[in-house]
Amino acid sequence: xxxLDNMAVGAQVYMWKCKEKIKDFFEEExxxxxxxxxxVLVLVVVLLIAAFWGSLKDFMETVWSRITGKVAxxxxxxxx
Numbered sequence: 001x002x003x004l005d006n007m008a009v010g011a012q013v014y015m016w017k018c019k020e021k022i023k024d025f026f027e028e029e030x031x032x033x034x035x036x037x038x039x040v041l042v043l044v045v046v047l048l049i050a051a052f053w054g055s056l057k058d059f060m061e062t063v064w065s066r067i068t069g070k071v072a073x074x075x076x077x078x079x080x
Contacts (some may be wrong), residue, residue, distance in 0.1 A: 049056070
C-alpha cells in the first residue's frame, strides 16, 4: 500500500474509534445524573436572572448612584 492508502485507513480507524467512544459515552449511565443536575441548575439560575433582570438593574443603578454621589460629596484629601 502506498502512503495515501495508509492515511485513508488510519483516518477510517480513527473515525471508527471516535464513533465508538461517543456511543459508549451516551450509553454510560454512571455520570449522567450529575450532568443533568448541573444543566438544570444552570438553567434555573439563568431563568431567575432573566426573571428579575429589571429589579436587579434598578437595584444596581441605585447602589451605584449612592456610591458615586457619596464620592462626589467627599472633601478633597488634605496633605500633611
